[in-house]
Amino acid sequence: MRSVASNSATADAYAGTGRHRRRLAPDLVRIAGLVVVAVVVLAPIALIAYQSVLDGPFFMPKATWSLSSYAFVWTDPEFFQALRTTLLLAAGMVAISVPLGAILAFLIVRTDLPGRRWIEPLILAPIFISAIVLAFGYVVAIGPVGFISLWFKSIFGFVPWNVYSLGTLIVIAGLSHAPHVYLYTASALKNLNPEVEEAARTVGAGVWRVAFTVSLPLVMPAIVFSGTLIFLLGFEMFGLVLILGDQGGIVVLTTYLYKLTNLLGTPSYHLMAVVAIVIVLVTLPLVLLQRRLLRGTARYATVRGKGMAHRPLPLRKWRWPALALVMLWLTLTIFLPLAGLVLRSVVTSWGEGIGVLDALTFSNFENLFQYPNLVRSIVNTIVLAAIGGALAVVVYTLVALIAHRWQGKGPAVLDYVVITPRAMPGLIAGLAFLWIFLFVPFLTSFRSTLISLWVAYTVVWIAYGMRLISSTLMQVGPELEEAGRVTGAGLGRVTCDITIPLIRYGLLGSWLLIFMTFTREYSTGVYLLGPNTEVIGSMIVSLFGSGGLDLVAALSVINVLLTGLALVLALKFGVRVHA
């Protein structure tokens, strides 16, 4: 016993003196990288916080410290109305999306639902369609003079729905966000050992009892996680409300902020900053909560079993009703708005008494090319998504490599840094970057180039991109890299010769997903919109405001085609859509 004690005393005395020579240099590089990432990523949010406590735009010399902006917003009844509507919208979306997405996931992953192989990619489609495009699709399909509305009215003499009501908005938002719940629930269900369900069936449970008492409770962490995600997305929602809420005077925090832009005649940056801070105060805790939940789901994955080949649960008499439910959802969420959109893009004008065939034309697309800024927006979108997306993947990979196999607290700090922008809606991030590119001296020359947009997009999506890359990196066994080190390659050499080649397919997949994400993005570009920085998303927002619906329809179709093309490619390469 005595010898053990003296040994451990030696160990204690030595502990902490030994480990220097090797770790020092790589650690310095990593810490430097972490600092750079933190500055770039946290600068916009810091600027917004600073702006919110000034009584005028921060670049005005006479602006002084003041809480007057908070007082202004705090006494504005419209702000509280917007806050209430936002909460109602987010809660309503959770109530619709979560059960729907969970049931869809169970049906597709676990049962013998007819046609489930080809339904799965369709279910994911709404994730890759811009909300603003989707909203516009609903307007032209079931709006007051929409195709479906007019058709319904010609038969029954009236239209029972109002696309501009809050109820419709919530239903549409809920339906179109179910795929997010589907993604997380489905991937958790795929990891679930089917034997637990088979065991339930052997003791006499039917398919629905299995679903509600075994399968879904076992993937509850994933469902709860997706619930917080939906609430977050609801809180940040901009495009759907801008287009569907405008007529009925429905205002949420993001659209309230958008309208503040020119409220006082001069830019009311200080008021906008306050609203942005209010939004971030709600979303940041949600993002941090999600981080915790996600770690919980990762632990839950131990339910995994060995022989995963299993027979799907037979739905029997529920086969066709279940399929009908899925088809109804697909129709309402995808076919309806997209069909409306495509139809609207090939007619010049629309209203009661006009036959579709008479009005059929390609002139909307031809007209598009009359406007240099619209042509630029298409080219810019493609450049930003393809080249910018590739560069973003390079950045995300470098950032992910900072944390890769880094011992100690570094990776956790980095993780917090990169998820922070997730709390900033794209609209607000775009605003912050506008300010940065307007007033940081050596950056002003980039203001009217795609570089400003690229920086904003890359920062806004850094959490998503990092998740894509890290999940690929995690699949590289540590011993493959250790074997390289022992064989004689340094850390950098191992990264270039072993790690990067091993994740090349993952990088290709990430690029396709980032391409889709950047193509679909609209809100980040709204405030950065200017000559040479047009993208399809922000042009749609701008054109919709000025009533150029023909062009909006054509642009939207092009946007959907671009993302669709990338989605088809991604599915062909077997890219896992879920990070």
Added chain:
Amino acid sequence: MPELVVEDIHKRIGAVRILNGVSLSLDPGEVVSLLGHSGSGKTTILRCVAGLETPDAGRILIRGKPLFDAAAGIEIPPEERGLGMVFQSYALWPNKTVAENVAYGLKLRREPVARASARVDQVIGKLGLSGMADRYPHQLSGGQQQRVALARAIVYEPPVLLLDEPLSNLDAKLREEARSWVRELILQTRISALYVTHDQVEAMAVSDRVLLLRGGAVEQQGTPEEIYGHPATAMAAAFMGSSNRIAGTVAAVDGDYARIDHAAGSIWGKRIDPVEVGTPVQGFARIERTRLCGEPGRGRLAGSLSHSLYLGERWEYSLSVGQLGWRAWGQSREKPGERFIEVARDDLWLFHDEKRS
């Protein structure tokens, strides 16, 4: 001068002490096994030598040159240690061919291309992998992958080869063949090797010396014959081979020997620990040294045979001796019933029974 010296290394992860002062040395051309249960720290020692883990204290030297010295603040990164390592999962790079996997170490050492490829061909040929040079790891069988991993580790002639359970992913039959050619290969190449395994038979087969580890410290070391035939501790006796265990109190002492009185009879054993009359002891007797007898006699314990198992090359008898289960081997089927077991007094090793003292 020894090829490799490990001096009193300690390693702690959080509150858990993984290594509690391990020392060992490896002479040129010697094969030393680190043997122990999982959690005994054997793989950690290997990884500390490789530079993949950092000990908290101690020194590691190769040919007298320090690779790691906690007191002096020296730690050479793994890539500069020039060692060869075979991983348990082989860790072959799936995106490189067999030839590229093997050649990588030579490329890093800036070997001229022509000489490198000649050397790769030579090693690949020696390991019976000729014709596989352009295949990818996933196109090889487990046994072939294992050979590629070895080829990759020895191609640049490292002074010391580290092997981390290299055969544990092979099936039983292949493993028996492999341990023989691995031993032969290591002797042929005159390389020194540190070999981690939890399989005692493998450890004895491949190595000149075995280090038995327990709880991050060396329990006993010696040649395979010493470790197996003369265990110094109860743990060593229990770990090596298959043993019957008897617990009791010393009733009499006679020189190197002591007597245990047991309900089933009295039996003499050898005092490995200096046990005295009245101390609680535990005794171990290898199954192959336990004889089944029909009649009572001196130094025999009474028991009853409950059943016989047919194992192919022998029969195994299961007996209850008092409260204890005992096993013995023989060449014929025996009917259940009253029997006696006999162990020569040199074959029953007596140790302090720490749990009962």
